[in-house]
Amino acid sequence: MATVSHEVAHELEAFIVQEARLADESKYQDWEDLWADDAVYWVPLREGDDPTKTVSHLYDNRTRLATRIRQLKTGYRYSQVPISGLRRVVSNYEYTEQEDGRYTVEANFYLPEYSIQSIHDFRIWSGRVTYQLSRRGDSFQIHMKKIVLVNGAEPIPTLAFLI
Amino acid sequence: MTKKIDYKALIQADKIHGSVYTADEIYEDELEKLFYSSWVFIGHDSEIKNAGDYITREIGRSSIIMVRGKDNDIKVLVNRCSHRGNMLCNESKGNKRNFTCPYHGWVFGLNGDLLDVSYPGGFDKPLDSLNMQGLVVDSYRGFVFACFKEPTVSFDDYLGNAKKLIDRSCEMSPTGKIDLKAGWIRQHFDANWKMLPENDTDGYHVNYVHQSFVMAIDSQYGEFVGAEDSIKGVVKDWGNGHTEIDFSAGYVKPLDWLGSTLEKSKTYVDNMRAAYGEEKADKILFDGPPHACIFPNLFLGEMNIVIFQPTGTTSSVQWSTPMFLEGAEELDFKLLRQSEGALGPAAFLLADDASIAERAQKALLAGDPWCDLSRGLSRETKDDDGVITSHMTDEASNRGFWHHYRSVMLGDN
Numbered sequence: 001m002a003t004v005s006h007e008v009a010h011e012l013e014a015f016i017v018q019e020a021r022l023a024d025e026s027k028y029q030d031w032e033d034l035w036a037d038d039a040v041y042w043v044p045l046r047e048g049d050d051p052t053k054t055v056s057h058l059y060d061n062r063t064r065l066a067t068r069i070r071q072l073k074t075g076y077r078y079s080q081v082p083i084s085g086l087r088r089v090v091s092n093y094e095y096t097e098q099e100d101g102r103y104t105v106e107a108n109f110y111l112p113e114y115s116i117q118s119i120h121d122f123r124i125w126s127g128r129v130t131y132q133l134s135r136r137g138d139s140f141q142i143h144m145k146k147i148v149l150v151n152g153a154e155p156i157p158t159l160a161f162l163i
Numbered sequence: 164m165t166k167k168i169d170y171k172a173l174i175q176a177d178k179i180h181g182s183v184y185t186a187d188e189i190y191e192d193e194l195e196k197l198f199y200s201s202w203v204f205i206g207h208d209s210e211i212k213n214a215g216d217y218i219t220r221e222i223g224r225s226s227i228i229m230v231r232g233k234d235n236d237i238k239v240l241v242n243r244c245s246h247r248g249n250m251l252c253n254e255s256k257g258n259k260r261n262f263t264c265p266y267h268g269w270v271f272g273l274n275g276d277l278l279d280v281s282y283p284g285g286f287d288k289p290l291d292s293l294n295m296q297g298l299v300v301d302s303y304r305g306f307v308f309a310c311f312k313e314p315t316v317s318f319d320d321y322l323g324n325a326k327k328l329i330d331r332s333c334e335m336s337p338t339g340k341i342d343l344k345a346g347w348i349r350q351h352f353d354a355n356w357k358m359l360p361e362n363d364t365d366g367y368h369v370n371y372v373h374q375s376f377v378m379a380i381d382s383q384y385g386e387f388v389g390a391e392d393s394i395k396g397v398v399k400d401w402g403n404g405h406t407e408i409d410f411s412a413g414y415v416k417p418l419d420w421l422g423s424t425l426e427k428s429k430t431y432v433d434n435m436r437a438a439y440g441e442e443k444a445d446k447i448l449f450d451g452p453p454h455a456c457i458f459p460n461l462f463l464g465e466m467n468i469v470i471f472q473p474t475g476t477t478s479s480v481q482w483s484t485p486m487f488l489e490g491a492e493e494l495d496f497k498l499l500r501q502s503e504g505a506l507g508p509a510a511f512l513l514a515d516d517a518s519i520a521e522r523a524q525k526a527l528l529a530g531d532p533w534c535d536l537s538r539g540l541s542r543e544t545k546d547d548d549g550v551i552t553s554h555m556t557d558e559a560s561n562r563g564f565w566h567h568y569r570s571v572m573l574g575d576n
């Protein structure tokens with residue numbers, strides 16, 4: 001584990017900002033294209049949960065991630081028809097480089113959602129996000145994105161958008 | 164209650180009045196009659212394996228504690244200090260030697276008995292006059308139910324045919340025991356709690372609410388969304404408000420319900436045949452687990468256990484956890500992922516059910532207040548035990564829920 005240079009940190013942040021915008025704007029295909037074949041897209045209930053023993057809000061491998069995107073793209077995923085208004089802020093970045101050359105980026109996020117599928121409700125989502133990234137071409141690919149909500153173990157409303 | 168609610172008029176054989184979902188006075192009446200005076204599901208004994216293990220749950224507005232005592236006895240206690248009303252446990256689970264109130268230090272045993280009062284010099288009452296409030300508790304195959312008051316219906320009479328449904332869940336395990344240890348997802352709905360059990364045994368909505376899932380992936384549910392005469396599943400009204408979608412007649416091969424095959428799940432299949440004999444095991448492996456609601460707040464959701472929690476006239480919480488099987492731990496990973504796929508706020512299925520329920524909650528306030536519930540009335544059949552069966556798209560299951568609901572709310576039960 002090593003810290004990364006200023007230049008690499010800047011590149012990683014730019015990638016995450018792009019990923020956040022694609023998720024905010026429900027650009028499903030562009031967002032899916034960021035993922036590597038060994039993808040893990042994971043929202044546990046709590047920090048420290050073991051996904052082989054504990055249920056998660058979602059724990060997608062590459063195949064299930066593709067199913068999720070296909071479902072959203074049908075136009076009949078009622079929990080995202082119409083799509084939510086989303087604008088997240090990602091901050092407090094911490095970067096490390098693994099021995100295998102992959103990067104780990106941790107950050108806090110603050111995500112206002114305006115939900116308009118049933119009741120019209122302004123919601124705040126917040127938590128800690130951890131990415132495992134590696135270089136692909138002149139950008140990066142996502143191996144893992146783990147999102148630990150501050151209230152993941154409490155009752156939470158529909159979470160059908162890309163978090 | 165300022166005026167008497169006319170449940171006979173609001174709930175009829177073929178229709179129900181929308182106010183049952185929207186009226187605050189009906190919600191208050193339900194808390195009193197269904198949740199504070201009748202049997203409700205609390206939890207499963209596998210959640211509290213050791214002496215001192217406890218979980219907390221919400222029944223109506225009451226936080227309650229289910230705890231295993233030193234004598235292995237399970238108690239269900241109101242989570243409230245008998246002194247000045249403070250909450251004794253504010254964690255969802257844990258292990259304790261006793262319950263100590265953080266406010267003035269009163270100490271209660273795991274059985275709810277008041278053991279010690281701090282600075283006893285100024286306190287004259289006998290300790291046993293201020294024990295924690297306990298609920299009447301009974302259980303069937305580890306499923307723990309409780310009643311706040313002395314029940315007017317015996318536990319056996321309340322469960323009725325639901326015992327057969329619980330048997331079917333337990334018999335998915337080669338040892339006959341389930342193990343709830345994967346944690347609970349809690350999903351908030353801005354909808355009345357009754358929409359949850361209704362929807363869970365409504366076979367009619369699958370092809371509509373879940374068409375995006377059917378379009379996105381091949382699953383066992385694909386066998387239940389064809390033309391009307393090709394759907395082999397049925398709905399059942401087992402009496403006492405217990406209802407089911409029975410998918411078994413629609414499955415085309417063993418382990419369809421698990422998305423697996425006899426070859427892929429060989430260890431499980433071998434252990435089941437060793438436990439139950441080949442004939443019975445193969446029937447269990449073909450038919451799969453029940454998809455059934457036990458009135459009022461428990462859902463045997465195939466390989467999941469689900470609890471319905473009312474939190475207000477227009478809000479509710481659905482709890483869900485995968486149903487792990489003792490003696491079949493090799494299935495745990497698959498059951499976790501299957502549970503996440505179906506249930507919870509991010510799931511392929513329940514996310515959409517929530518949005519649809521919330522749309523209904525809003526629209527029920529508009530225009531003609533009646534909801535039609537007549538589908539299948541002319542083709543449902545009743546067997547010698549009084550169990551009603553009908554086509555999977557029929558509303559026989561929902562009529563069963565409402566028929567029993569009405570009798571409890573009228574005080575007939």
